[in-house]
Amino acid sequence: MPMSDIGLVGLAVMGQNLVLNMSDHGVRVAVFNRSTEKVDAFVNGSGKRENIVGCASLQELVQSLETPRRIMLMVRAGAAVDETIDALLPLLEPGDIIIDGGNSHFPDTNRRYLALRERSIRYLGVGVSGGEEGARFGPSIMPGGDVEAWPFVKDIFQSIAATVDGQPCCTWVGPAGAGHYVKMVHNGIEYGDMQLIAEAYDLLRRGLGLGAAELQAVFSDWNTGVLDSYLIEITAHIFAARDEDGGTLLDRILDAAGQKGTGKWTATDALDNGTPLTLITEAVYARALSARKEERVRAGVAYDKIVRPIAGERELRVRAIHDALYAAKIISYTQGFMLLRQASQDYSWPLDYGAIALMWRGGCIIRSRFLGNIKTAFENTPALENLLLDDFFRQQIQGAMSGWRETLKMAIDAGIPVPAMSSALAFFDGYCSGESPANLIQAQRDYFGAHTYERTDAPRGERFHTDWAGLKGSAISGAYDA
Numbered sequence: 001m002p003m004s005d006i007g008l009v010g011l012a013v014m015g016q017n018l019v020l021n022m023s024d025h026g027v028r029v030a031v032f033n034r035s036t037e038k039v040d041a042f043v044n045g046s047g048k049r050e051n052i053v054g055c056a057s058l059q060e061l062v063q064s065l066e067t068p069r070r071i072m073l074m075v076r077a078g079a080a081v082d083e084t085i086d087a088l089l090p091l092l093e094p095g096d097i098i099i100d101g102g103n104s105h106f107p108d109t110n111r112r113y114l115a116l117r118e119r120s121i122r123y124l125g126v127g128v129s130g131g132e133e134g135a136r137f138g139p140s141i142m143p144g145g146d147v148e149a150w151p152f153v154k155d156i157f158q159s160i161a162a163t164v165d166g167q168p169c170c171t172w173v174g175p176a177g178a179g180h181y182v183k184m185v186h187n188g189i190e191y192g193d194m195q196l197i198a199e200a201y202d203l204l205r206r207g208l209g210l211g212a213a214e215l216q217a218v219f220s221d222w223n224t225g226v227l228d229s230y231l232i233e234i235t236a237h238i239f240a241a242r243d244e245d246g247g248t249l250l251d252r253i254l255d256a257a258g259q260k261g262t263g264k265w266t267a268t269d270a271l272d273n274g275t276p277l278t279l280i281t282e283a284v285y286a287r288a289l290s291a292r293k294e295e296r297v298r299a300g301v302a303y304d305k306i307v308r309p310i311a312g313e314r315e316l317r318v319r320a321i322h323d324a325l326y327a328a329k330i331i332s333y334t335q336g337f338m339l340l341r342q343a344s345q346d347y348s349w350p351l352d353y354g355a356i357a358l359m360w361r362g363g364c365i366i367r368s369r370f371l372g373n374i375k376t377a378f379e380n381t382p383a384l385e386n387l388l389l390d391d392f393f394r395q396q397i398q399g400a401m402s403g404w405r406e407t408l409k410m411a412i413d414a415g416i417p418v419p420a421m422s423s424a425l426a427f428f429d430g431y432c433s434g435e436s437p438a439n440l441i442q443a444q445r446d447y448f449g450a451h452t453y454e455r456t457d458a459p460r461g462e463r464f465h466t467d468w469a470g471l472k473g474s475a476i477s478g479a480y481d482a
Contacts, residue, residue: 004030004053006156007061007071009084010102011038014128015074016047017135018101018160023049025159030054032061062091068122070153072099078108085112094120097149101126105265106177106184113145113176122149125176127183129364130162138162140364141170142186142356144179162363169362174349181343182356185336188266188280190365191259192332193231195283195420200325201235203407207310207414208317212248215239218318226326226396229368257287266339273346275339276430278423279332286419308414317410323403328424330396333374334387335427341385354378370396388431397428443468 008019011033019029019042028051033039036056043054055061062069069092073084081100088098098121100109109125116123123145130139141161143150150172161170173179204210204218216239223232241249263284270277289296299305310317337353344351357375361367377390387393404425411418430436443466445451452463 001053001064002028003066004028004064005066005070006030006153007032007055007065007069008074009033009058009061009071010074011042012074013132014101014135016042017132018072018074018128018139019047019052021136021138021160022156023047023051025156027051027156027159028053030061030064032056032058058087059091062088067093067096068152069093069096070099070156071097072101072126074101077102077104081108081112085116089119089121092121095122097122097124097146097152099124099126099149099153100180101128103127103183103187103260103262104180106181109145109177109180117146122146124149124153125178125180126157127179127186129183129186129360129366131365134162134363134365138169138363140186140359140362140367142173142179142182142359143170144173144175144177144182147172147175164358164362167358169359169364171352171355171359173356174351176347176349178343178347178349178351181347181349182340182351182359184262184265184269185339185343186360186364186366187262188277188339189332189336190231191263191266191283191287192280192335192420193229193329193366195286196279196325196328196332196424197231197235198286199411199416199418199421200321202416203310203321203411203414203418204318206307207410207416208314209309212239212250222322222325226369227322227329230365231368254293255290256293257290259284259287263287269343270335270339273339273342275335275342276427277335277339278427279328279335279420282419282423305415307416310410310414320403320406320410323400324407324421327397327400327404327428328421329368330370330387330393331424331427332420333370334393337374337387352378353384354382386431388428 005028006022007030008015009032011031019031022029030053031039031042032055039054043052053064055064071088073081075081075084081102081104085098098116104125113123113125124143125145127142128135128139134140138161141157143157158168158170161168163169173182201215204215210218216236219232219236219239223236238250243249243252263280267277267281267284270281340351340353340356343349354375357371357378361371373392374387377387377392378384381390384390388397408418408422408425442453446453446465447468450465452465454460454462455464
């Protein structure tokens with residue numbers, strides 16, 4: 001029996017579809033699952049192909065592989081990854097490659113990368129996005145880790161990845177946990193995108209009174225223009241779905257959103273490194289608030305909360321909401337790339353922002369038309385500080401500004417919460433303000449904690465302290481930064 005090109009551990013939905021995708025591209029895959037019944041069911045069902053080989057144990061899987069062995073893990077993030085690695089290590093040889101294709105937190109990937117390097121095992125942390133359909137027919141793949149391992153998996157990954165304009169949505173990201181970091185940021189932007197769309201939906205439904213058919217028509221129309229994206233496309237499809245009795249399925253779905261933690265990771269990392277990821281963080285909080293369904297219902301009764309209809313020409317209002325969604329969406333991606341830039345500095349990762357935008361143009365959940373414009377922006381100006389400083393995005397924001405501000409006014413008057421759209425505009429206004437009230441904050445910090453301040457008439461970095469209360473003390477704080 002010929003040796004297999006790659007092994008895959010974990011035959012849940014993503015794992016099975018990646019195997020079928022590899023098989024379609026002529027890759028011989030050996031598969032294993034902790035529940036061997038799942039292996040049997042797969043290789044005797046949809047995976048019944050000559051180039052898919054079922055294995056009853058990890059040892060059998062390892063023995064079936066060409067050297068250096070390439071083993072991809074598609075198991076639950078966290079302890080399960082460590083347990084699988086520990087089980088594999090006695091079976092491997094120096095130079096073999098372990099690939100974590102799950103949603104692992106990048107600090108875990110950093111740790112595993114260093115530990116396995118000490119054992120002469122090459123480790124890759126690979127972000128994979130696209131859900132079930134993407135895994136089967138072409139995902140976005142974000143590989144990072146041991147660069148010496150990349151040539152051994154490049155052809156496989158680029159063959160199964162989505163393509164845009166003939167280019168695979170898969171290229172080398174960087175060392176250690178860089179691949180999983182980029183996937184984390186992708187998922188954070190995904191949180192922001194979904195919340196923004198939900199807010200637009202709320203304004204259209206509760207504010208303007210649009211029914212399911214009208215909502216489907218609006219989102220289908222939006223998907224033909226600047227908002228063209230996977231999430232807008234599937235949203236239109238969702239509005240068309242019917243329950244068994246013919247009613248709108250969406251109306252039967254409880255308004256309490258779940259989350260698996262990747263959005264929180266993105267927000268937490270931004271807080272740790274001081275990046276103002278306001279929109280994505282608000283999206284995480286919005287999900288947390290939605291989960292308090294019963295409490296929200298009681299509060300609505302206690303305050304006699306009502307939504308006031310949005311008045312005015314409907315077509316103009318829909319256009320304004322479109323522009324608000326578009327502008328805020330640009331802010332979401334802007335903040336995501338700000339975080340990537342900060343990570344590149346903090347971890348000395350040579351991230352290629354244009355290449356990342358290309359990887360996100362196809363296959364992944366956040367794929368959208370203007371990712372091509374993001375790619376172009378960084379190609380034209382590799383040292384671009386912020387997407388908002390690019391001419392294209394400046395023009396887009398300026399064109400949408402009136403509708404963006406009008407939409408927030410409509411939302412306030414109607415009593416419809418739009419935390420992501422609001423935080424996006426607050427970020428924009430703050431980013432574009434040469435002056436801020438932070439001087440007062442610095443004065444307060446110095447007053448109560450002697451934290452010192454800088455002066456406008458002195459060089460940056462020079463620190464001053466005022467004896468505000470006349471206590472005639474000379475000590476200043478250097479112990480903490482409250």
